[in-house]
Amino acid sequence: MKRIVGLMLIVVLALTGCGAKKVDNDNQSATTTEYSNDLFKMALPSELIDISEVETDGNRISVYYKEAKDAGFGGFVFSVCAYTSPEEYAGGPCKKIGELTNEKYEIYDIVLEQATEIQWDYNEPDMPEDYSKLLDATDACLEGIEGINDNTFVFGAGTKGADLYNNILAKYVKAINEGWEPAKYEEEDMSPEIGVAAMQAENPLDVIGFAYQDINVDGIDELMVGVISEDELKGVVYDVYTMVNRVPEHVVSGTARDRYYNYNDVFLCNEWSGGAGENGIDLYNLEPNSTELVLQYGYKYDSYTDPENPWYRTYDQEEYESITEEEYNEAEKMSDSYVLFDYTPLSKINDATTEDSADNGALPTYEYPGPELFYSVMYDYIADEFGAHYDKADVGIPCPIIVAEDESDKDDIKVWGDFWYFNYTLNGDTLECVSGGSYPGCMHFKYTDEGYEVTEFEAVEDGSNFDSSAKKIFGKNYDKFIEINSDEKLREDTRAQIIANYVFDKDLDIKAYNDYEGEPVELPEQNIDSFYSNL
Numbered sequence: 001m002k003r004i005v006g007l008m009l010i011v012v013l014a015l016t017g018c019g020a021k022k023v024d025n026d027n028q029s030a031t032t033t034e035y036s037n038d039l040f041k042m043a044l045p046s047e048l049i050d051i052s053e054v055e056t057d058g059n060r061i062s063v064y065y066k067e068a069k070d071a072g073f074g075g076f077v078f079s080v081c082a083y084t085s086p087e088e089y090a091g092g093p094c095k096k097i098g099e100l101t102n103e104k105y106e107i108y109d110i111v112l113e114q115a116t117e118i119q120w121d122y123n124e125p126d127m128p129e130d131y132s133k134l135l136d137a138t139d140a141c142l143e144g145i146e147g148i149n150d151n152t153f154v155f156g157a158g159t160k161g162a163d164l165y166n167n168i169l170a171k172y173v174k175a176i177n178e179g180w181e182p183a184k185y186e187e188e189d190m191s192p193e194i195g196v197a198a199m200q201a202e203n204p205l206d207v208i209g210f211a212y213q214d215i216n217v218d219g220i221d222e223l224m225v226g227v228i229s230e231d232e233l234k235g236v237v238y239d240v241y242t243m244v245n246r247v248p249e250h251v252v253s254g255t256a257r258d259r260y261y262n263y264n265d266v267f268l269c270n271e272w273s274g275g276a277g278e279n280g281i282d283l284y285n286l287e288p289n290s291t292e293l294v295l296q297y298g299y300k301y302d303s304y305t306d307p308e309n310p311w312y313r314t315y316d317q318e319e320y321e322s323i324t325e326e327e328y329n330e331a332e333k334m335s336d337s338y339v340l341f342d343y344t345p346l347s348k349i350n351d352a353t354t355e356d357s358a359d360n361g362a363l364p365t366y367e368y369p370g371p372e373l374f375y376s377v378m379y380d381y382i383a384d385e386f387g388a389h390y391d392k393a394d395v396g397i398p399c400p401i402i403v404a405e406d407e408s409d410k411d412d413i414k415v416w417g418d419f420w421y422f423n424y425t426l427n428g429d430t431l432e433c434v435s436g437g438s439y440p441g442c443m444h445f446k447y448t449d450e451g452y453e454v455t456e457f458e459a460v461e462d463g464s465n466f467d468s469s470a471k472k473i474f475g476k477n478y479d480k481f482i483e484i485n486s487d488e489k490l491r492e493d494t495r496a497q498i499i500a501n502y503v504f505d506k507d508l509d510i511k512a513y514n515d516y517e518g519e520p521v522e523l524p525e526q527n528i529d530s531f532y533s534n535l
Contacts, residue, residue, distance in 0.1 A: 377453065
């Protein structure tokens with residue numbers, strides 16, 4: 001097991017500069033100077049230029065304290081970096097501050113990286129005044145970041161709990177509205193204590209609550225679910241969720257005798273009991289971009305093992321060392337650092353008390369409107385599997401562009417295509433695309449007496465392996481795939497028709513869609529009866 005001391009002690013990332021690319025800012029030249037890389041630009045207050053050195057490369061802008069850097073003491077203040085996947089930076093001294101997107105539906109996490117060691121002459125007792133000026137300018141620099149080269153930056157995107165965990169909270173609302181038994185909660189990887197509290201409450205949606213906290217200090221909120229109480233159980237966390245590769249994942253559940261608390265906003269503390277003669281308290285760190293809880297240390301009272309000296313400490317939950325009663329009593333004071341949540345009740349969620357979100361202004365979930373069960377399964381797979389990579393919006397709509405099909409073997413039906421997924425928010429009568437992406441490859445189906453099911457998806461690889469993997473997967477259909485993949489008109493015509501059929505099927509007053517504040521595209525007439533059989 002890994003252990004950390006304090007928050008994180010991590011070696012500073014090696015930073016290599018490729019020469020600053022300075023961009024004059026005519027409108028703000030008197031107050032700021034801009035620097036850019038291939039994806040975004042950032043402004044530094046002009047009065048700091050003489051004391052700083054700025055380096056850029058394809059995905060990074062780094063700011064140094066020039067005097068210390070020239071003297072060989074590092075001088076690193078901060079970097080802003082763009083990463084295509086959280087796996088590229090998780091675990092480092094990094095905090096996500098927003099997301100960069102473009103018309104290709106690529107998503108970059110924009111991440112702040114800061115020093116974890118002294119970056120000036122360590123013989124000096126205090127931070128140099130000029131280094132402090134650069135450090136103090138960090139927030140202003142971050143807030144002024146802008147995307148370039150058709151990239152759009154949104155500060156805070158992909159970091160706020162209110163934008164990340166709507167589907168999770170909707171599941172709790174569903175469970176309560178359907179009156180699940182506690183055992184059903186446990187089957188669904190949720191705490192049975194939520195079910196117990198809901199069954200005992202007159203208005204359960206007012207009793208079960210949630211809160212957000214960046215417990216692993218990576219810039220991205222975690223979700224905590226608990227029971228609203230003002231007694232000794234106030235602030236108990238019964239379920240914890242985090243983001244892993246931009247998808248919500250369950251971390252841990254608590255019970256009546258195995259409770260979790262927010263410890264000082266940066267750890268989880270677990271109070272547990274194994275009976276009248278055994279109980280303990282363990283402190284955990286939650287790894288970034290992971291559901292792994294890493295034990296820091298733990299204490300237990302165990303009179304079953306040694307009635308005379310029942311106090312123990314551990315760092316791995318395997319070996320326990322004896323300690324004094326005074327040491328154990330001091331450890332119990334950890335509860336003084338608990339942050340007791342004032343949970344927001346589930347009843348405050350806009351659609352908490354209705355099964356159909358369309359009744360209160362939100363958009364209904366996309367459902368395949370055509371007659372073919374085969375395509376229905378395909379659309380559901382695109383929505384469930386590919387849609388899970390994106391933050392929830394008002395509605396997500398699949399858009400498969402079919403290249404070829406082979407139904408000769410009912411145990412392995414193959415559909416080759418460029419499978420798109422788009423997320424939209426509603427603005428007036430226009431659906432505005434906020435995220436999405438393409439997943440070219442081959443989808444494998446099996447037909448049984450119970451219907452169709454997807455058994456495998458062979459995905460074309462990104463980057464330099466795109467062409468070779470596409471040739472392998474598409475085979476004789478490769479040339480047709482390349483033709484279709486580059487046919488933007490075909491994709492947009494298909495996309496517009498699928499949206500139009502959704503609007504007609506759900507009886508919505510939507511007239512158009514657009515991409516990233518582009519010109520609205522008017523929707524065609526619906527053609528549900530003829531469109532889907534000719535994909």
